Amino acid sequence: MAKAKHTPGPWQYYYDPADHYVHKIRVGAGLVCQMPGWAIHDAMKVEQEANARLIAAAPDLLEALQITRGNIASLGPAGALTPYTSYQEWLAMVDAAIAKALGGQP
Secondary structure, eight states: OOOOOSOOSOOEEEEETTTTTEEEEEETTEEEEEEEOOOSSHHHHHHHHHHHHHHHTHHHHHHHHHHHHHHHHHOOTTOOOOTTSOHHHHHHHHHHHHHHHHTSOO
16 A cells, blocks of 8 residues: 655644634644635635535545555454454544544544
């Protein structure tokens, strides 16, 4: 499997209307990316924030998908998971990544 070349996560979504209405994705004090946050109507504001949250969740989603792929590939004839991670940890990681992408809490 290819090694990731992106900035390691976790990435965090940040928005401050006083900061020229810019959605930011940060790693600690560093900036991964930023995108315009101004909108002419509420639906556009909601979509812009959702896009920024999805970008912030990218490293988590990639990690969850990589573990999921490893677990699926390792299923034996009896369907037992190998020691990549426990079933409960696996589901918790997937749930947390999805919640982050959707702007909620796991």
